[in-house]
Amino acid sequence: MIPHPPTPGKFAFLVHPRSAVATDMARVWRPLGRIPARTWEYGLRRLPVPPLRLAAVHRRDATTDEPAGWILVVPATPRQLLTEDRGWVLSRVESAIDRAEALGAGIVGLGALTAPATRAGRMLRERPGLAVTTGNAFTAHLTVEALRRLAGAASGSHLAIVGATGSVGSCVVRLLSEEPIASDLTLVSRGGPRLEALGDEVRGSGVAVRTATSMDAVRDADLVLVLTSAADALLGSQHLKRGALVLDDTQPRNTDPRLRSERPDVLVIDGGVAAVPGIDIRGDIGLPRGLAYACLCETMLMSFDGQTTSSTGQADVGHARRMRDAARRFAHLGFTLAEPLSFGRPAAWPDAATATASVPRGV
Missing domain, CATH: 3.40.50.720 (NAD(P)-binding Rossmann-like Domain)
Structure with missing residues (x-):
């Protein structure tokens, strides 16, 4: 697949199956939920499973039905992300970022354990025109x-x-x-x-x-x-x-x-x-509709706000304040503490x- 040039306002957010692997993989495609957990551990380690698209994200204030971003699944379990050799882990995460670039994302967020597994993004290779964030500051x-x-x-x-x-x-x-x-x-x-x-x-x-x-x-x-x-x-x-x-x-x-x-x-x-009533996530991320994880929200906010500088490593107070201010600018979409x-x-x-x-x- 030929990558699209990075598009301002387009993003991708990386997730992975959590402890109940089959349950989370069923969110991608229901029949995948029938595969036993041990089979998933073996299959994800041994087979060339590509990154999968979990959801498309749309802004309700948009004038077209073009997605603002995508949520992609890194094919690795939590235990694998934390214990497998770093080369294998990085290859899985980098492959998902390749997919994000192919879709045209200008910023990529590292969700759940993809951040600590890559030392808060510091182990990832630099890509011109692509910003990376851990989402930790808004969190x-x-x-x-x-x-x-x-x-x-x-x-x-x-x-x-x-x-x-x-x-x-x-x-x-x-x-x-x-x-x-x-x-x-x-x-x-x-x-x-x-x-x-x-x-x-x-x-x-x-x-x-x-x-x-x-x-x-x-x-x-x-x-x-x-x-x-x-x-x-x-x-x-x-x-x-x-x-x-x-x-x-x-x-x-x-x-x-x-x-x-x-x-x-x-x-x-x-x-x-966070509550995001102005965001339409077309897919099952394990939360009720109208809600999103804070790290995903930071990825969206940076994308919507046109920020192009990566936020990797330790989250800092200055960036947390910038994200707070961005949330206020996009308050018509939500980005407030959820019930x-x-x-x-x-x-x-x-x-x-x-x-x-x-x-x-x-x-």
């Missing part, structure tokens, strides 16, 4: 908005951030250091100089800051933010105090689904989701009186 902005909504309902003022030194996490920490929402802050990551440096950086904000390398450190937290990049659930019932509020920004999710039945006192909100979901089901923002009693409708 950080929207995460802070959600934390502010939840902080007022938390039973105390202890916030724990799991995955604090990651691209989104470090940006969230810096945004919060400017306008704190908690008097106690615990930063959790794998450790090392980056964790201690981040802790030292924000200790002057008037907040008591602790650093930790174990999930056990969140057991006293009233509000927990999860920003890890793992193939499986990391946060379970044993890690949470009674009445804790959890914001899970991960895809695939890193909170244990058994929390819904084991801990009715805990409310888990699915983070990183909450919990494990994919409609929920309600808790208030101080009902925080411990709030559970998703339909549970």
Whole structure:
């Protein structure tokens, strides 16, 4: 296929099947859902499966029915993206970017684990005329908005951030250091100089800051933010105090689904989701219509706004503010914090009186 020249305002966004591989592949073509998970693991590793088109994205204010962008599936499981040799992983992601260029995309967004698997895009080869973004800056902005909504309902003022030194996490920490929402802050990551440096950086904000390398450190937290990049659930019932509020920004999710039945006192909100009533996503991305993931929204906003500079590596506060401002310019299309979901089901923002009693409708 001969690539089209990159088109201003056209974008592509990369996703991959999550933990339930067959379920997500069925979103591309329903019969694919009948293939067992083990077969998918083998087939995606051994066979030359091409990147697949999941959805076309249209603006409702457009004067034509031309798509503004596309959502493409990188044929690799979460475990493969995190554990296979880098050459194989990069070849899968680069192949999807080739497909994006062939469609005429001028900007490509790295969704879910395609960002950490490519070191936030830094391992990808440069392509003239094509910008790449991780989507992490707008995710950080929207995460802070959600934390502010939840902080007022938390039973105390202890916030724990799991995955604090990651691209989104470090940006969230810096945004919060400017306008704190908690008097106690615990930063959790794998450790090392980056964790201690981040802790030292924000200790002057008037907040008591602790650093930790174990999930056990969140057991006293009233509000927990999860920003890890793992193939499986990391946060379970044993890690949470009674009445804790959890914001899970991960895809695939890193909170244990058994929390819904084991801990009715805990409310888990699915983070990183924006309302986009002015965007028509013609395909199943695993969210109700009118909603989109924040990283996808950043890709759209950069494309609509005509931004041509890549945003790879660590998300920074300056770019988060630029994305906030772009969202305001395109407010007629949405790009605002969505009404909450919990494990994919409609929920309600808790208030101080009902925080411990709030559970998703339909549970």
